[in-house]
Amino acid sequence: MQFSPDRPVYFVNPDYRPTTGAQKPVIDPATLETVGAIASASDGEIDVALTAATRAQAAWKRLDAKSRAKHLHAVANAIEAADFTRCAELMVREMGKPYPEAIGEIANCAPIFRYYAEMARDEAGKVAGTTQAGSFQYARYEPYGVSVHIMP
Structure with missing residues (x-):
């Protein structure tokens, strides 16, 4: 469909x-x-x-960090290769956004995916300062899971 x-x-x-x-x-x-x-x-x-x-x-x-980054860069590549015309026209028609702003808003999506692609490469095992001699502390970040948002 x-x-x-x-x-x-x-x-x-x-x-x-x-x-x-x-x-x-x-x-x-x-x-x-x-x-x-x-x-x-x-x-x-x-x-x-x-x-x-x-x-x-x-x-x-x-997925490992490198694979996540590869997928996010692929999304950015697809956005950069896309024709924004139809989407921008719909944005103009449904919300009154000026056409150049609509094109810019869509184009700005690719750098956001690239940013998160590079963040995905960081395994996020940050070494934290310790307050006890002989101890080792680190932070490990994991995805929370699916969340639902209502947005304009």
Whole structure:
């Protein structure tokens, strides 16, 4: 299934899925025309997405730092190679963002993935200062897991 702004869908890797939730129109603030639709996800759809994300996160946690970095750099490469036109046009139409800002917002995603790719290379076994003679302390960072955020 392909993404279409006038047909609400949700994404569970590797594809979009139709949603059954109640639909609301998305209005272009400049022209007041309907440019798409959004829908509320059902409890079942939320469960499917969270189960898939939890499974993917467990696999991600098992990857070594170099492999994580490779995957994140691949995402950055894909963003840099993409044509931002359609996405930027949708951003302009659904929120009134100026086109150059929309292009810039999308383009700025690649450096963020590169930043986290390099952070992923750091195994994060930081040696901490000790307060007791003969002791060794370190911090080990591990992913928390899946979290859900509501964002504008």
